[in-house]
Amino acid sequence: MTEKLTPDKRVQLIAPGLKVFEWDQTLQEVNICITLPLNVPKRLFHCKIQSKHVEVGIKGNPPYMNHDLSCTVKTDSSFWTLEDDIMHITLQKRDNGQTWSSPIQGQGQLDAYSADLEQKRLMLQRLQEENPGFDFSQAQFTGNCPDPRTFMGGIRSD
Numbered sequence: 001m002t003e004k005l006t007p008d009k010r011v012q013l014i015a016p017g018l019k020v021f022e023w024d025q026t027l028q029e030v031n032i033c034i035t036l037p038l039n040v041p042k043r044l045f046h047c048k049i050q051s052k053h054v055e056v057g058i059k060g061n062p063p064y065m066n067h068d069l070s071c072t073v074k075t076d077s078s079f080w081t082l083e084d085d086i087m088h089i090t091l092q093k094r095d096n097g098q099t100w101s102s103p104i105q106g107q108g109q110l111d112a113y114s115a116d117l118e119q120k121r122l123m124l125q126r127l128q129e130e131n132p133g134f135d136f137s138q139a140q141f142t143g144n145c146p147d148p149r150t151f152m153g154g155i156r157s158d
Contacts, residue, residue, distance in 0.1 A: 010024045011023055025100055027125055028096050038085060071100055072094040099122055
């Protein structure tokens with residue numbers, strides 16, 4: 001049942017007609033997917049993840065992406081992988097349940113409506129994880145959605 005509350009599509013960050021990356025999030029992590037150029041050997045790509053910064057590029061060249069993150073991540077459990085022509089970057093949120101409006105500070109922010117939908121989806125994901133015998137996939141909020149980080153004492157860590 002939890003899989004019904006996972007992101008159904010990724011958000012695209014597009015800069016002057018070019019897709020820079022796609023991203024989605026869960027309660028615990030933000031996932032960034034970057035389509036890599038085809039004629040570059042995979043071993044030349046690199047990614048550096050810091051608590052508030054990410055850098056992606058090809059060794060020996062200026063970084064393709066060199067930006068501050070919008071929120072803090074846990075560097076010891078964040079990682080990146082290459083699969084086919086996609087770089088997958090998994091950032092572990094420092095604050096579980098925090099709704100990110102964009103992975104990159106000041107760029108590609110979700111509009112207010114999309115951010116509200118994302119917060120509602122994360123809240124339902126939290127309720128599903130805490131109550132595995134129930135199906136929250138069709139649940140709806142009327143009015144403002146509570147913050148998944150603080151609702152009813154916050155996210156359980158057990």
